[in-house]
Amino acid sequence: MEKKNAWEKYPLGSKRDEVFQFAEEYRKFISACKTERECTAALYEEAQKAGYQDMDELIAANATVKAGDKIIANNMGKGIAMFIIGKKPMEQGMNILGAHIDSPRMDLKQVPLYEDTDMALLDTHYYGGIKKYQWVTLPLALHGVICKKDGTTVKVNIGDKPEDPVFGVSDLLIHLSADQLEKKGAKVIEGENLDLLIGSIPADEKDENGEKVKERVKANILNILSREYGVDEDDFLSAEIEVVPAGAARDYGFDRSMIMGYGHDDRVCAYPSFRAMLEVEAPEYTSVCLLVDKEEIGSVGASGMESRFFENCVAEVMNMTGAYSELAVRRALKNSKVLSSDVSAAFDPNYPAVMEKRNAAYFGKGLVFNKYTGARGKSGSNDANAEYVAKLRNIMDTNDVSFQTAELGKVDQGGGGTIAYILANYDMNVIDSGVAVLNMHAPWEIISKVDLYEALRGYVAFLKEA
Template sequence: MSNLAVITKLIDFLKSSPTPFHAVDSMKKRLLSAGFCELKEGDAWQFEVGGKYFITRNNSSIIAYIHGKQIAEQGIHMVGAHTDSPCLKVKPNPVVNSQSYLQLGVEVYGGVLLAPWFDRDLSLAGRVNYLDSQGSRRSALVDFKKPIAIVPSLAIHLDREVNKSRSINPQTDIPPVLAQLASAEAGFDFKALLAGQLAAEGVADCASVLDYELSFYDTQPAALVGLQEQFFVGARLDNLLSCFVGLEAMLASGSDYAQILICNDHEEVGSLSACGAQGPMLRQFLERLIPDVELRNRVVDRSIMISADNAHGIHPNYADKHEQNHGPLLNKGPVIKVNANQRYATNSETSAYFRHLCQQVNAPVQAFVVRTDMACGSTIGPITAAEIGVKTLDVGMPTWGMHSIRETAGTTDMLDLIKVLQRHYSTR
């Protein structure tokens, strides 16, 4: 497959995945088309050598698994990522009529960089739970797709100090505007809007909407940017970019070795949930895969996890924010992330393993360490290592604008990391 074809697939994946629910749905479709079988957690499981399987939890986390030939001797080659991204989530009772403008109250999910959300063409997507005509509870995904909202900026004439000192109040400054109502007293039935959207998307039996989990997102599609198209710019690169790369690598790797791709929800808010990395999802999967405790511990000892999440590429306008010897450049290879305080799970053994993989596929590799006088973020890597006991390292593609509504990565870094992870999946 050509490089352009892979990039086109990534653009399509991001477009079809405005929320973790949609991302998992997109991944499910690709896995099913590749011959994977969906397992239900409430059913009994049986695995066959060479078999391909996946499970989901909360429809927002997913584990894909290939049952290799010699799992006891070779362990499981794992890749982890996360499906969620910082965003604005709609509150339970969201409708606000302010000066006859319809707005929706929102919560900030994760560490959102708020300024870029102003003056963007926003749409709304997520999961809606409803009663059908028979009185049964159902759920369905919705995506308005078109721009239906905006967070307008305050004109500079009304705040002359805006470029020096304006702060953003997440309660009062960012509720999006969706419409102009007939009067300052007019009401609006938001659940009726959702019922109409369900009908527009083919759900014909919605009797009443019970609840929802909805997020605003930017409708501008991802794009190649730059005179030589060296930069890939889009929403939710943190961390759908890693989900895409992990899936591409698994689908191209073959089935000789046992492989896991796990993409957890809720990483941006700490991972502590039933479907987050600090929850039991992966541990329970391994327990059912290998019921014998002795054997399972031996398999985990022979396994290795690559936690793939984005890394901070050195910013040409803010180079002093980086440790001087550890400023990864875009398009210069995947990044090994290191932190002495275990905010990343990398150690010298797992780092050496990854460097060797890069050598084998002729891919460049870089390293990132945060400045000693700055706080370091974290990933699912240390959490998974602590929960499962598996050898783990943290890697990622260098990006700019992490947690912005649009983030920037290097086009060749993605292609290099696919090669490296494919090698990881298909070697002992």
């Protein structure tokens, strides 16, 4: 079944301008928000400006809510849940857009700073599924927080402003790489060798007390950290600092039809999910946008989809509507419909052998539905019901949303997973639905602007009509 290129719906003029305008707003978002904390802070602030009320404040005020009211819950600064109360009782179900806002990266270890041969370095542990060799010889930035014992928090964002220094992981020069080039790709760069070079100037031989300084380059770095950020070495014990590619997302291609940036997986789905909520007013069914952390490492932890955060939020919202009971919450979850908004692998003409062309996702063909992901014999996947797929096809066609279906590569070629199966544990109808990505999990990924726009349109249609 041949799908038309979605660009053909948007000839030069105002229609195409809408595509490019939304893409530019998204490009600025992912350039500024490279961590789950930064995404949460930015989207939470924008939601409040759009009339969303903080859930904790509503609970503290013993408030009640009604149809049309907007609520937002903040999960430890690493995720959000947004609700627009529908006209129908929540017990009849919700329309949910669920995405994740964490991305593959490197994290600093708790004891990261050391000196070796008059060089200061930071030890890292990679996060999520990465090809380690892709992360060397790149300009890298540090984003995160350092929490001190006195209760204060120091925000870290170094490497993305034009005047900032950048950091990086070195690689072996080609002239001495004979042995390295014989290794398999997974072993060319070892995980323990992804250490960040951060300085090479030694401190004075003696400190202010006249004591001889050991590891003088490390000491100089600590002096800088104390002077500019008010932190000491022990403060790394309670820090969360992420190592991410430095630099802004950029238009890609002569025709500027694409965006190259860090973190498209999964912010290219999270951002249009969020924006879709801003376009919905007075829905029939309660509309929800759920943005979570930790998907790249299995959705575990208090800020991941495996936690009770979302379930607790639903219970609190139903309590504020005056309709809470344990049974009512269970029914609300069971009767809900979900788009697990996550990316799909785009067909790459440089690597056609890993794809089966009839069931691959393509740039320019619109929103992608993955009936199942998983690996091998669909292991670990949520396999959506045919009845649900048919309903979504009707919604998309009725609203002239360009969409395509795909699976994640050839059978037995590899595989992956999303948060879909976790939401399906509540007995909901769930399907993966997102944007096709090239270079997925690389430091710089690529997406099509028109696919991004069709995702927004598809998510709005789902919230209004599912």
